[in-house]
Amino acid sequence: MDTSTAMELYRVMRTIRRFEHRSTTLFGENKIWGTIHSYAGEEAIAAGVCEHLRDDDWITSTHRGHGHCIAKRADLGKMFAELLGRETGYCRGRGGSMHIADTSKGNLGANGIVGGGIPIATGAALTAKHLGTDQVAVSFFGDGAANQGTFHESLNIAAIWKLPVVYVCENNQYAESFPAKKAFAIDDISQRAAGYGMPGVRVDGRDVAAVHAAAGEAIGRARRGDGPTFLVCESYRHEGHYYGDPRKYQTKEEIEGWKTTFDPLLEARAWIVRDGLGTAAQLDAVDREIDDEMERAVAWAEAGPPASALRIPEDIYASY
Amino acid sequence: MDTSTAMELYRVMRTIRRFEHRSTTLFGENKIWGTIHSYAGEEAIAAGVCEHLRDDDWITSTHRGHGHCIAKRADLGKMFAELLGRETGYCRGRGGSMHIADTSKGNLGANGIVGGGIPIATGAALTAKHLGTDQVAVSFFGDGAANQGTFHESLNIAAIWKLPVVYVCENNQYAESFPAKKAFAIDDISQRAAGYGMPGVRVDGRDVAAVHAAAGEAIGRARRGDGPTFLVCESYRHEGHYYGDPRKYQTKEEIEGWKTTFDPLLEARAWIVRDGLGTAAQLDAVDREIDDEMERAVAWAEAGPPASALRIPEDIYASY
Amino acid sequence: MPRTSGNALSADVISDGETREMFYAEALGDALRMEMQRDPRVIVLGEDIAEHGGAFQVTAGLLAEFGPSRIRQTPISEIGLVGTAVGAALTGLRPVAELMYIDFSGLAMDQIVNQAAQNRFMFGGQARVPLVVRTQGGSGRGNAAQHSKSLEAWFTHVAGLKVVMPSTPADAKGLLAAAIRDDDTVMFIEHKLLYRTKGQVPTGEHLVPLGMADIKRSGDDLTIVTWSREVLFALEAAQTLAEDGIAAEVVDLRSLVPLDKDTILASVRRTRHCLVVHEAIKRGGYGGEIAALVAEEAFDDLDAPPRRLAGLETPIPYAQPLELGVVPQVADIVKAARELLGG
Amino acid sequence: MPRTSGNALSADVISDGETREMFYAEALGDALRMEMQRDPRVIVLGEDIAEHGGAFQVTAGLLAEFGPSRIRQTPISEIGLVGTAVGAALTGLRPVAELMYIDFSGLAMDQIVNQAAQNRFMFGGQARVPLVVRTQGGSGRGNAAQHSKSLEAWFTHVAGLKVVMPSTPADAKGLLAAAIRDDDTVMFIEHKLLYRTKGQVPTGEHLVPLGMADIKRSGDDLTIVTWSREVLFALEAAQTLAEDGIAAEVVDLRSLVPLDKDTILASVRRTRHCLVVHEAIKRGGYGGEIAALVAEEAFDDLDAPPRRLAGLETPIPYAQPLELGVVPQVADIVKAARELLGG
Numbered sequence A, B: 001m002d003t004s005t006a007m008e009l010y011r012v013m014r015t016i017r018r019f020e021h022r023s024t025t026l027f028g029e030n031k032i033w034g035t036i037h038s039y040a041g042e043e044a045i046a047a048g049v050c051e052h053l054r055d056d057d058w059i060t061s062t063h064r065g066h067g068h069c070i071a072k073r074a075d076l077g078k079m080f081a082e083l084l085g086r087e088t089g090y091c092r093g094r095g096g097s098m099h100i101a102d103t104s105k106g107n108l109g110a111n112g113i114v115g116g117g118i119p120i121a122t123g124a125a126l127t128a129k130h131l132g133t134d135q136v137a138v139s140f141f142g143d144g145a146a147n148q149g150t151f152h153e154s155l156n157i158a159a160i161w162k163l164p165v166v167y168v169c170e171n172n173q174y175a176e177s178f179p180a181k182k183a184f185a186i187d188d189i190s191q192r193a194a195g196y197g198m199p200g201v202r203v204d205g206r207d208v209a210a211v212h213a214a215a216g217e218a219i220g221r222a223r224r225g226d227g228p229t230f231l232v233c234e235s236y237r238h239e240g241h242y243y244g245d246p247r248k249y250q251t252k253e254e255i256e257g258w259k260t261t262f263d264p265l266l267e268a269r270a271w272i273v274r275d276g277l278g279t280a281a282q283l284d285a286v287d288r289e290i291d292d293e294m295e296r297a298v299a300w301a302e303a304g305p306p307a308s309a310l311r312i313p314e315d316i317y318a319s320y
Numbered sequence C, D: 001m002p003r004t005s006g007n008a009l010s011a012d013v014i015s016d017g018e019t020r021e022m023f024y025a026e027a028l029g030d031a032l033r034m035e036m037q038r039d040p041r042v043i044v045l046g047e048d049i050a051e052h053g054g055a056f057q058v059t060a061g062l063l064a065e066f067g068p069s070r071i072r073q074t075p076i077s078e079i080g081l082v083g084t085a086v087g088a089a090l091t092g093l094r095p096v097a098e099l100m101y102i103d104f105s106g107l108a109m110d111q112i113v114n115q116a117a118q119n120r121f122m123f124g125g126q127a128r129v130p131l132v133v134r135t136q137g138g139s140g141r142g143n144a145a146q147h148s149k150s151l152e153a154w155f156t157h158v159a160g161l162k163v164v165m166p167s168t169p170a171d172a173k174g175l176l177a178a179a180i181r182d183d184d185t186v187m188f189i190e191h192k193l194l195y196r197t198k199g200q201v202p203t204g205e206h207l208v209p210l211g212m213a214d215i216k217r218s219g220d221d222l223t224i225v226t227w228s229r230e231v232l233f234a235l236e237a238a239q240t241l242a243e244d245g246i247a248a249e250v251v252d253l254r255s256l257v258p259l260d261k262d263t264i265l266a267s268v269r270r271t272r273h274c275l276v277v278h279e280a281i282k283r284g285g286y287g288g289e290i291a292a293l294v295a296e297e298a299f300d301d302l303d304a305p306p307r308r309l310a311g312l313e314t315p316i317p318y319a320q321p322l323e324l325g326v327v328p329q330v331a332d333i334v335k336a337a338r339e340l341l342g343g
């Protein structure tokens, strides 16, 4: 992999990690309403996949959507502004953390319904196929979502129509408190691909280079018109399911084990230095830039005006 | 296989064939309201599977449910009476062809919702497991239903809970006008079982001995507490999807081909004689008995009183 | 061309003069064909819509004319097909998704309600979901409890949806064309027993704006507010009532959301009597909305309480005599109208 | 023990004297525990109900007491889990299925409506579906449009379902126990902002029959008909109104289906003024049913039109100030009541 790509992957991962850290502190300061779901620990997936996407490619995201949004090149200020319920937020404070979209960059939106984005990405891929473009759609979803009917119906439709879509299952080992090893009677979720007649690939979702390589193949296949792929990325979420999750269903050992044995961000750092793609000094510089950028974004967001009063029906209907 | 089993399988298949023939003529005489879906051509599946079931085992059926109902030892008179909208019908004329149940024999009912019975059978199996009985649940459904979300969610639940249930997919090659070869990107639907971690078996659903053998294994596995099986029976419906279907989506050649090359009933006859399990004369006698029984059932049904007036809320709620 | 209320809510009906007699199903097909010819972004998704031409033959002939890439026959995957249509609508197409029976909407409800209807609002107006979900409801064909419901009330209760229910072939064509051109998600609800009804339909472009009720018959003694197939029953009832000198006005809502309050209230204030008639069961039905609205806004103009005549609170039974007994028939409307007028 | 209307519809509240203060969530858990102890056929199915104790901690502790075979944690498969519960109910168990948010019911609607609710009727009374679907709705926690809806109206419109919405801890326990013992399918709808409210709850067996409204406060000047969290708002509003000499009666429906018409009508006939308040959006809401009923049956006893105060026709917004603005607050009720009385 070339230096610039490697450094870019690191930048995106590090930005996501920092964003989650900052939003967590903001939440702790009671500046954020509702719930937030941290993507910390899963950064390599969004970064590795979206590196292959253009602004006119589409993604559908989840309740754990900050990482996908950032990897699809969203504006951090507008993201924070949305979390803070500002008019300057992506959704003018109407959506919040679980409902951030950035259609200008092809992010069709986070989704509060587990599995809700899977058919939507399928439909975006149908648009590309219908219009004869080489656009691609990627649907991000969790291990839990893979047991939803929408997963089944969508993968079958994409397979029979050979749609340019990649289904990326982020297996962070848990659906809220339910461990994947109990929610599935199979170890390898990617086995399900065979039942739809599409390629199934399993990769270490903590290893950004591995994700990048596997996603490159899948997205290339879709772009060439060779149909969908089911890509399962094995990973782990460092934080609770939501801010404040008591995590009764996990042991300290398990959590620490995952964090210390293979932290996607630290491993990316090590790999970059090891392979001479960048120096520690360069990476430190990136870290500083990101931290500064983050503070500027928070400041900008906090300075923004509160969400404007609702306009009914104008906010809801395009015409009424 | 012993003589009595073979003859019983033939009797059930022949009864179903005749029932469908008779209900079709009654429909033609405008005595039946609504729609009917003929099971002709698929008799070997219901007969072969239900031969292993006890009255306290459960099945869920479909819109094409007459065959399952008969194989589960239903009363023909009450079935005709239901089709004729009589008070003496299984559902007192409230349900009709698409909604016949016979809970006294464990038939939890036909279903007008494609895939609607799959989770219900799963729940019946949960009851057996919860109560620690050795009862088994069988869910019959079509190839089309295998693309419903209920199929996916139910098979996964049954697999992780090791429920005593057998999922019998009757692949008659079409979902209304949609050919299975277009609705799936795979040839062998039973491949999907692997994605749930349960055994998947494919069998010629026109060959009653083959169905009987495969179903025996699957049902035995469930009864022993060894979990669910996905059994796909390849078959073909001799008639249109519904009475009056113009069948624009099929060619005469295709239809005749299937009917003449391997008619489940004729083949069963030939096999029984060939293997010396019964003589042509004995089989002819069975045919005559069935035809007489059928006419008695129709006569009894036609003599029945019309469906009684609705009682609201009594007909709808157990208590209100 | 039907008389229209020409109320403030929306532009007038656009249509050239030419008409010919068509079946309701044919008129719908005509709208689909014309909109597909007009706009390459319009595609149709659904079950059995291709060779078979749709369960009620509405899409008959479209496969031959537009091919499988625009007449997309789907597996039996209601939430998958509706969700795919939502995604296509979000990204530039104008899909028409067919749910064969409204009874099946329970399988696709999440994509209709949480995804399509709420998208524009949730994302701060970034996107539009120009999607039409064509479906049909109603009893009368012996299809029993899982193929005969009238569920429009569910959709009227969802912020972000529009709900349309044409009663005539002309309205069917005009409203479907308007729904396809609409930038919001429209639930377009047909009635299985209207497909074979006939009427004069403009052969050229014909658009009936959403949100505009239609006075299908005028009268000064009472207002019958109704929609879908019950409009035909109400018109028959009005005929009978006319014979004993009662002049009933029949207001066909056509569009439940947006609702043409002006036309309803103006009519009720004039006739001072309001009878709301629908096929769906009464409890929790949209008739409650209309009757409450009339009570709230025209209370002092009423000479009698507003009255609802609707389906009985039961699933639809199979046996024909029972089936006929659970939804309002012409005689029931006549009787209710007489009672309302103290007769 | 709450005062009850003791109307004809149903037996009186059964309960022994002992009470203690409990949270609403705790009272629900208490009902589950007692019914599970009492009847081995009662099982619970749902997402995150085991170690985590449920999204709102209602099932906390039940896994330890009853084990995984009775506290059945399911994958994220709403239609699968509800359908599995339907099958279990049909074959002899008495399942309580939890839908974490009522917003997710769109995924399970088919099994609730076409399967559970209609089973008994369709099959001529052969079977029963003693199923309780526990879920919760409502806004106020910044969960935005897909986790804050109030959808009770959908279920009231389904023949075969019962619909219950408790507002107090005591009612929560008594109604849940009654729902579990009921032989029909009951939609048991809680409110996310009631879980942490406290009240005295009978510690022993406590059953509140379905179909019985409760007059939570009596008064002669106007009747406020409401349910779920809005009952608390209505009581606060009544307090404020009392200060300027207006005596508001607060009728808590508790059970929307069966509906306690007698209590509503008796109260309205006495106070001659009816205000219906609910959190769900007004259009197509159950308030229309109540207002229409009152208009139809008590028209001549009313001194003013029945009036509805309900949620605005919008998905629930995220930002807190906006969220508070879209559903009726105490001040809105006070204002509406004054207007209704011509003040």
Ligand SMILES: Cc1ncc(C[n+]2csc(CCOP(=O)(O)OP(=O)(O)O)c2C)c(N)n1
Pocket (backbone or CB within 6 Å): A063, A064, A112, A113, A114, A115, A141, A142, A143, A144, A145, A146, A172, A174, A175, A176, A241, D047, D076, D078, D100, D104, D107
């Ligand atoms: C349809 C639906 N069911 C349940 C929930 C509640 N819920 C929110 S996130 C979540 C777990 C999702 O697990 P997974 O798909 O693995 O994603 P992860 O949170 O692990 O990233 C659940 C059950 C929901 N939001 N939507």
Ligand SMILES: Cc1ncc(C[n+]2csc(CCOP(=O)(O)OP(=O)(O)O)c2C)c(N)n1
Pocket (backbone or CB within 6 Å): B063, B064, B112, B113, B114, B115, B141, B142, B143, B144, B145, B146, B172, B174, B175, B176, B241, C047, C076, C078, C100, C104, C107
């Ligand atoms: C949920 C649902 N979608 C669509 C239909 C309409 N429909 C009835 S039968 C049928 C085809 C079913 O195909 P399959 O499952 O293969 O069963 P078969 O009719 O071939 O026996 C369809 C689409 C339905 N009844 N329910």
Ligand SMILES: [Mg+2]
Pocket (backbone or CB within 6 Å): A142, A143, A144, A170, A171, A172, A173, A174, A175, A176
């Ligand atoms: Mg997960």
Ligand SMILES: [Mg+2]
Pocket (backbone or CB within 6 Å): B142, B143, B144, B170, B171, B172, B173, B174, B175, B176
């Ligand atoms: Mg089939």
